[in-house]
Amino acid sequence: MGRAAVSLSKLADTAREELPGTMAAIRLSGMEISDLTLELSDLSQEIAGGVNKSVKAVQAAKAGIWQIGSLARQQTMSMIQERASLPVISLQPVVSGAARKTSHAVGQATKTIMNIINQGE
Template sequence: MMSLNSNPEKSSSSEHSGSLISRASISVLEDQSIDSFKMKLSSSVSPPLAKVMSKGDQAFLLLAFIACTTSVAFTSFVITAVPTLLAMGRAASSFAKLADTARQELPSTLAAIRLSGMEISDLTLELSELSHEVTEGVNKSAKAVQAAEAGIRQIGTLAHQQTLSMIDERASLPEISLQPVVAGAAKKTSHAIGRASKTLMNIITGGGDKDEDS
């Protein structure tokens, strides 16, 4: 009976120790499997990462990034510069049209300006000649007025002298008849007035000296 009782205890202890051993072996196996998995994973991942992080690849990636950034900046610059370029093109075409118009109209404008200058100079000359003629006419008119005044004075003196001489002659004659005396006096007076008017006309026209000499 004691042997039977001792066997179950041994069997239970052996079972307990077996379970501990099995658990320990399982944990060891798990640790080994995890370590081996990590080793495999590190061995499978580390070579591509090493390749990616090489200096040549880093330089290539940097150049690619710079190229992309430059292309994006250039594209944005072109997009923003298109309206400005179009405006510059329109301004250039407008300037070209203005230059063509000026080239076509400038000769006619210069000819018109030259013609206007010639007309102004001719008008100035005509005005100067007209002013000279007006001055000469005024001077001639003043001379004619002076000559008329002198002729009137001469006519007055001649008529006065003729009247006085006729009065003296008639005073010295005997008293015969008044009608022939009055008729003769009227004739002489009219003759004197005619001579005086003729002399005045000659003085005004400038031929008074010739008539008086004749």
């Protein structure tokens, strides 16, 4: 019984010496884990924001492309319809005019898309 009491006393002394340091280390680890969790949360929110901005820029570019394509198609079709009744000899200027207008519309579309992309950044 005496040996058990001595062993228990030694165990209590060891626990008294080691336990405060161990508990402090555990608290510090918990605080570090909490800080890392907050940093990861902030980082994920920043990434989500960047992705959302990219999606909006792509959607705006797509809308611009559709709008300019539609405009170019309408202008080309109206020009062709206006000149459909002209004699064959006079169609060459019509075709070159349509090509010029289409080229201009594509150039405008390119500028608009680049502006949209640059604004998204």
